[in-house]
Amino acid sequence: MQATSAAALASLAQALVVVSTPARPDRSRRVTRRLPSFTRSPEDPPGAHALSVAPFVSIRTSFRRFWPYTHGLRWLLAVSVAAAILAAACEVAAIRLFGLITDEVLSRQDLGAFWTPALAWLGLAAVAGVASFAGAYGAAVVGERFLLRLRDNVFEHLQTLTPDFFENRRLGDLMARLTDDIEAIEELVASGLIRLITALISAVFFAAAAIYIRWDLALVTFALVPAFLLMAKVFAARFRHAAARERYSNALMNSTIEEALSNQSLVQAYNRQDAEARRLHEAGRGWLLANLSQARLSSLYGPAAQVIETCCLLVIIGVGAWEIAEGRLTIGGLLAFAAYLAYLYPAVQQLGEIALTVSEAAAGSDRIMEVLRARPAVSDRRDAHLIAPRSRGHVEFLDVYFTYPTRTRPTLSGLSFSALPGELIVCTGPSGAGKSTVAKLLMRFYDPTAGRILLDGEDIRDLPRHVLRDRITLLQQENLLFSGTARDNIAYGRPGAGQAEIVEAAVAAGAHDFIRALPLGYDTPIGQRGRLLSGGQRQRIAIARALLRDAPVLVLDEPMTGLDEPTALRIMEPLRRLMAGRTTILITHDLRLVPQAAEKVVLEPGRDSGRIRLRMSRRQGATLRGA
């Protein structure tokens, strides 16, 4: 008889535990993906070498680095934790009521005793519901605001880096860092922290409640808790490597997609669609392998935890049945005890899972830390100051030497020239001689290795970079336009410019007529990088933008590139208007459109030493501007 009731109890307890086991929250808002080993795999498609693996940083260092971003959100973080704790406390009390109902109502078959605890239970459920909502929503607000703030900050930092940083990286990889990796940090610092505190406090609550009912029985079952934690520790180390591998293959895949799609006209013109599809397939396969290995680890973790949980359950049922038979425990007491454990183990298990999520998040954090550690090739001096409020536009290169950081041979060796205010200097020479490098040095994208560059007699390193760049307009070889409207692109030269000024600049640039003929006039979208326009039209928009900017120094880097002769001739007039009254450095290897008499700086790669020699000829007479 006793054996039958013990068996019934056991199955009841089992059912209770199954039913009352709380739903486990998603471990991560991102899909978690893991892999055990991390070396660049032979499956990596070509181009993988352009990606680097971020060095591992300790989780504590990552946390300390990003914790300040929670500033102003910490109160909400505390509220979320408090609400989650309140919800857990309500659950503890509800389980107690359940035990009470079992003993007082079900065992004694006394319906009269049912109503008071039932109402109390209902009240607790309502409070727990509100608290859960507040906790979850509060955590979401903290997480999202944290993400926004961190992304803004990382993006701002990226914009302080000089163009060489971007030239040495793949855009898809940077995009992945600004999206997925930043989310990973959020899981480490904001939602991860909330989950950790909540799980810890829930574990303490349910453990205390179980001890309250039967401390000796509780101690027996707690003995298995360290097994959970040990298991999580073993898994966590593998997860970190797996996540790093996944981050890497994700970035590789993003880069492949970004490059293939942004160069579609080239891909199609060269019939390379299949090759690009294969490249993406290989990158996708790498990602697939990474995800499958992660899935293996995740799938192993669940059943392993289940085994430990089942051991605990069997101990409770066995000992509990015996205790009831001995009259030392009521059925309600055993059920409540089992229910507490049913809540306790997921909380403990969640603690273990948080360790895994944090390990995974750390892989994303490593990649963001790497970006944040990057320093611009040039920076403002502490004592950088504004010299004259208006620049005359006198540019001088004094014995300038320059070697690119990734090169050993100098690109410029002892370059000297001077452009007086309003003067035109033509910088010419064969391809690769260093002409565009002159523009990069003047804009301070790099600093000379030796020698000085002066603007109005002051070393440009003594000027704040934004002041220097306000005084120089760069019209690049490749016309860089945004995907907005014609108006947006011209106004980019001077934010806040009115319609009349925009039209005036467009008229002077010879762009007004074709813009007016566009379907929506100035409001016509010009496509990604202005690709809905012709090369000459793009150039004229760029000239209008430069006119609006109205800086005293103008650097024209191969302004006729890609234009046929008639188009180039049509551009000459707007260019002349742009150059009028400005110091102009015209970089070109094509002297056909440059008057013979223009003053020239000729860059020549040296024949014997491989160094670059400078020959400069200054001639008087008509210049392009005056022609």
Ligand SMILES: Nc1ncnc2c1ncn2[C@@H]1O[C@H](COP(=O)(O)OP(=O)(O)OP(=O)(O)O)[C@@H](O)[C@H]1O
């Ligand atoms: N970011 C860079 N990092 C390393 N080397 C570079 C970088 N940019 C240019 N170089 C090298 O510096 C040299 C000069 O390049 P630059 O672009 O100044 O030549 P250029 O005279 O303007 O050529 P072109 O007329 O073909 O545009 C080249 O050998 C080039 O490979």
